[in-house]
Amino acid sequence: MQWRLALLTGLSVALSVILVGSTTFTVTRWSLTDQLDRELTSVAQTASAAVATALDSNEGLTASIDATNGLLAVVSASGVVQQNPGQEQTLPVGPEEIAIARLQSGSSARTLDIDNVTYRVVSVPLRVSVDQSYAVVYARPMGALQSTLGSLWIVLVSAGLLGVGATTGAALWTARAVLAPVRRLSQAVRSVTQTDELNPIRIYGRDDLGELTQSFNKMLRSLQQSREQQRQLIADAGHELRTPLTSMRTNVELLLADEQSGMLPEGARGEVLGDVAAQLGEFSALVGDLVALTRDDHLQRPHEPLDMSDVTEAAIERARRRGPSINFDVELEPTPVMADAATLERAITNLLDNAVKFSPPDGTIVVHLVDGALTIIDSGPGIEESDLPLIFDRFYRSDKARNTPGTGLGLAIVAHTAEAHGGSVKASNEAGSGAKFVLRLPVAAEAGPDA
Incomplete structure (x- = not known):
């Protein structure tokens, strides 16, 4: 039973740890990603001024535009993409960025892989003139964020395993302490069965198990009392019934001998029979008193x-x-x-x-x-x-x-x-x-x- 309680407690704690850990990891990832999106959006909006100047002079993007350790591109409303000449990787542009260029409102953010590197990509609207609408697309690697989330995952898993193990051990120890009276009861029952000794069990508390132990001790005392009554009845009956039985046997043997030899004088046979009848009455009274003294009917009625x-x-x-x-x-x-x-x-x-x-x-x-x-x-x-x-x-x-x-x-x-x-x-x-x-x-x- 103690192992069952410990395993059930450990399983409950494990489920709680999984739920809390998953929720914590999800909320943290969302918060860090949102913070990164705001930072990337700010960088893209800052770069929009330089991009607008370059596009207004019909010079196109130049390497002088600062991409702040990221990838920069511009996409027009018609879907024409201009990459920043100062970067080695090509920044892919998708429907999300084209929609921002056409609508000129809001912003977009998504994650994509470029040359086996994960990037976070944001886009902001840019209007150079009435008929020239663009979207500035900016991307930055997510290595730092992924490293932070990886560390957080390791911490959550380690803390969860440690918590589950510690809780299971504590539950096992507690179950052993709580079930100690039950084990004592079991040992007492085994002892009664093996040794036939009705020794009372020590009571360690006043809780439910203490009351159970007290009830068990009452049962043991009742059994002990019944056993003592039986022993007393046997001892008393063996001691007190021996005398009238011996006297009756002597008188009966005397009558049997007289039946064969006729040795008793006239009238003596009647006296012997009267003596036997008196002894039978004494014997019946003695048996009745013994039964009345040892019976427990007053406890049941x-x-x-x-x-x-x-x-x-x-x-x-x-x-x-x-x-x-x-x-x-x-x-x-x-x-x-x-x-x-x-x-x-x-x-x-x-x-x-x-x-x-x-x-x-x-x-x-x-x-x-x-x-x-x-x-x-x-x-x-x-x-x-x-x-x-x-x-x-x-x-x-x-x-x-x-x-x-x-x-x-x-x-x-x-x-x-x-x-x-x-x-x-x-x-x-x-x-x-x-x-x-x-x-x-x-x-x-x-x-x-x-x-």
Whole structure:
């Protein structure tokens, strides 16, 4: 591309140089020729006085007439030509000069070759008497003018070639500098293909190419994030799915062995089957939480305006069914937000399920939604101070929660959802109660009547 830009620039400059050079040469030649014609016309008019005297005395032209290093002749209206005796070459006379002799007005100028020498020929009218009309013809070599034009042509060609070469080189250098970000992008793509490393590209400016580089870096970061999510999913799934699968396999092998030997006592087979069913439920919940945590549907689905209090109310109804004996202190203000209803309800449900899990049967769960902040306080034992910075990590479970059902992903899903919606979630302990979670989302501007 850089060579194409340089060649196109050089071609454009070459065309401009040709046009300007041709125009300059043409105008200069016309100006110099016009100046020579005026000079020759002046010399011919000066010589007309001497020519008129010689013709009036019927002596004809004499060698004493000064031709000023040129050729001089006189032509009558009838076409009779008299050459100046003091010159070696014969000056040809044509229709242009005869017309001047007959009309006795204006002047003529033309170029002709005499003995391989180029002359500029002018003629001026001369009237000796009423019946004697002539034209004085004067010619001078054009060697000096042609030498000047030749020098000018050499200068124009040399300057043009130098200008085209310099401009093409400058255009090539400029194209290399301008296309450097494009080359870096190409090298980055080649590097990603060859090394499978998603390294960002340095941004050198804020122009269009800089914006292109920034967009490319965003794409690389997105690919890196997706890759990390895939690796995390594989690592988490391999770590967490191994335990329930191993337990299920043990129970199934026990059932198969009992089918052949009947070694299990009466009623033990039902307990093993119940244990398998519970493990399958745990396995299904774990897979669902893993998929919810690693999927990027919230990035593809556009957020819609909704009332956070309605979503919270739906999540509370589900929590009431899980803890029918628990009291709920609910205070919900209308809170317009831009969010995805399904993922937001899942996050709030996880917080409420966590509160129900750790609250006693006759406990109270406080659910307040004020100014875009959803506060949930349970009646449980609270969270150890050493556990507070870690509870939103994947699969982290405190010592108090190790004997309770769950996958260890619920709070990680809450943090993931809050971040995806531009909000935040914080955990702490409430004096006199249990754990306190505050989920905060940006409050959307209320729509006017014309929205």
